[in-house]
Amino acid sequence: MSSWLDYTINGLIVGNVYALVAVGLALIFGVSRLINFAQGSIYLVGAYIGWVAVVQLHTPLPLTIIVVAAAAALVGLVIERFGLRPLQNSVRIAPLLATIGISFVLDQLVMLTFSPNPRALPSQLPDVRFQVGGGTIGPLDLLIAGVGLTSALLLFVFLRYSKLGWAVRAASQDRDAAMQMGVDVNRVNQAVFGIAAALGGVSGMLVGMYYNQIDTAMSLQATLKGVVAEVVGGAGNVPGAVIGSLLLGLVESYGVAVFGTSYRNLFAFLLLVVVLVLRPNGLFASARQAPPEPLTGTFIAPSRPLRIPRWALLAAAAIFALLPLLPVSFYVLQTLINAWLLGMLALSLTLVAGTIGQVSLGHAALLAIGAYTSALLSLSAAVPVGLAIIAGGLMSAALGTILISPSFRLRGHYVSIATLAIGEIVSLVILNWESVTRGPIGISGIPPLSLFGYDLVSPASIYWFSFAVMVALALLQARLLGSHLGRSFRAIRDDDIAARAYGLSLNRYKSLAFIFGGFAAGVSGGIAAHLYSYINHETFNTQQSILALTVVILGGLGNVVGAVVGSVALVGLPELFRIAAEYRILIYGIVLLLLVRFRPQGLLGTI
Amino acid sequence: MSNLDRRTLVKGSLAAMMAGAMSRAAFADSSEPILLGVSGPLTGPNAQYGTQWKQGFDLALDEIMAAGGVNGRKLAYSFEDSQSDPRQSVAIAQKFVSDSRIVLELGDFSSPASMAASPIYQRAGLVQFGFTNSHPDFTKGGDFMWSTSVSQADEQPLLARYAVKRLGLKKLAVLHLNTDWGRTSRDHFVKAAKEYGAEIVVSEGYIAEERDFRSTLVRVRDASPDGLILISYYSDGALIARQARQVGLKQVMCAASSVYSPKFLELGGEAVEDVHVGTRYFPEDPRPEVQKFIAGFKKKYNGQEPDAFNAYSYDAMNMAAAVVRIGGTDRRAIRDAFAKVKDVPSVIFGTATFDVESRRVKGAMNAELVVRKGQFALWDGKPT
Structure with missing residues (x-):
């Protein structure tokens, strides 16, 4: 029995830690309707500034906190001024991509400055422990709880009673109306980013001290858990974020208690999906609250797509088809094979995210389902590889659609978060379902690609195979989009209420989109499995999902050619920057930011 | 239109880069160093391990150079960052196998990244020397997969x-x-x-x-x-x-x-x-190879103590040098040399000799x- 008390206390303690990130995310979401993916990076920056202050400058704790808060706030202001403000009149999705780019740049800058080796960040508080239940808590636990609760309370008071707080709330309810009433929205945004960043920086430092460890990989995890906690509490709701965090901590802790450590994150993400299904706006969203997204239309702004003449497409296709006959190296071919595989994933995502407006952040799960299905069928049941890949695509279509269906009733950012969670769940199920997936050991010895009994092992044959499959899927998708079905998809994206009024069944069309998209992604995963010969739960990770979304936004949402161009660009650029060694991801992030800044509707425009 | 130009541009420059690399390879002579390819993480979540590899490699190379190089030639490595991502490690694999200057490949770090590249190395006949790959199936990828990772x-x-x-x-x-x-x-x-x-x-x-x-x-x-x-x-x-x-x-x-x-x-x-x-070793270990390693490491890196990954990469570079001494610069001869090389001084193993069946080294020190x-x-x- 006493163990349950311990699990509860531990859950609250770790929930405390999540709350620090979640509050900052909630604040920004409240005003900008933006999930700030750079929040984890500010947290990282705060941790390293804290390290410099503590270890090199030997500042006392209160001064350390002030220094970190000020420096992080400054970073936040710079991000707001130069990263996001120029985008405020462009597509709603552009700032999201910008925050992803900013987080790349910040993480890389920290890594280059401090080296990726983890460092110890000693706590400056006396090391006394208080016995609580079967365990103990220390002064740092209390400080973290204090900072979390105090900042949530202060923010609550600030938003409710101060004039700037009113302005923040007014701007979050209706930007245009607030501007008409004379609210300086830019100043509001500045204030919000400054506060959120200061909080993020301090939390990074405190968490670093808590674990006596900081390293450059902490940023993505912090963002993920923070986003989950924030959305559970009701996005944009500051006290809700704190309660959501504590709840998340408790669910994880009880999950460990009942099922064991390796199920921990599974419970975190299941909690998120369950909450979103039952209460699509989070636990603490009031019924009166305006819909979380300006319904639609502004989320994915219409733009004039770049028309590419048919002969140019044909010529490009011909050049790429003939490429292996030219004296190009295997390295170039392999890079393009990667681009075609990513292209299939991007086709899938551009359909569900661009054409029908369901921005998915868990698309790598579809790759994984296709890959595991195809690998296991060809290994255990000796199914010919060509058939196994098709089966992988079908399985991905079926299973993917079923898994994603709970998110059909969600809108805007909530779809992204739900799909992110579903993606993580798939990966964790693969890790834990050992009897089928072989767990962390992974599947090795997957047979190479083959068609009608001929092994495709030479780079040229793999190139042709993947190129042909991608072109076939692209043509099919283009044909689909030109039909009545494509128009219905776009109608749902642009105004789902009007679409429903016209008698379109939203769920049915969303399912159709996911079935087609799931197939393309599953085939891509299947081919990858046979290409790599070894896969495990890490092969298709969250970074792949984020990359796919970047490709889609970069190419132009819903744009079939754009998806392919975006894939070639995002696979090719990091390879081109190889010459820059450690700096290449930094350069890649900067290029991404510039592209978003100057071509927010994507290279080829939204269709 | 602009899209087409862009693509040809990217492709053209890629091709140009490759052509450059190849023509240089054609002129390789004995004054050029013998080149090893390294595929490993320098950015991304595993970046710390890639940087530790580099420290161990560089120390071993310093010592090899001081002893006159390998067969009278310099030894050098080309480190390509894979982020431990299988998508990048396969591209790097193609890059290495088509670069005739590369005689041997080291890495990658994670199993998904390493084993995804194995079929490419195996088919092209370039040894993939996975010195941290403990996955039991790694060396089953083919007779060009060798590992000094302690089983x-x-x-x-x-x-x-x-x-x-x-x-x-x-x-x-x-x-x-x-x-x-x-x-x-x-x-x-x-x-x-x-x-x-x-x-x-x-x-x-x-x-x-x-x-x-x-x-x-x-x-x-x-x-x-x-x-x-x-x-x-x-x-x-x-x-x-x-x-x-x-x-x-x-x-x-x-x-x-x-x-x-x-x-x-x-x-x-x-x-x-x-x-x-x-x-496998400790600071006061009296074995000469350990003392040499620790003293050299501290001297080169401002008194920093080496760790396990430093030792793995240091051993791996020494093993690579020993293999190249026997096998020369022919890729197939290098594969055969892995079976011939005997009792290479090693921090981890004392002396390392491959078990030809498993293509691994047995008998780690304790x-x-x-x-x-x-x-x-x-x-x-x-x-x-």
């Missing part, structure tokens, strides 16, 4: 003997990283520990990104073990040790050799005091250490 089937029984026979622990809690390495290690450890007569009362796998172990440690406490076994890397091992002491667990802790790093001491602080570690006063020291046999 977990060898290492874990040593750790089990330390914990059960020497420290006298009977009821063990095993905490392991839930990766292919951690899982394989755990299975070998559990098997050996049971043979020595111990009981495994609880076994918990955690993911690499995990930071918070308090609830896991409650499970451990409720199973009332008399010892904790950490199959961890140094960063997560230090976290577990700290939190175990914070929640009041006072049991003996015994950790796998992968925590052997000055960082473990730095990150763990007082909490890792008295933690037992089974390692040292039983304990953390005393913030330093790794040879265990004196006294109970803690």
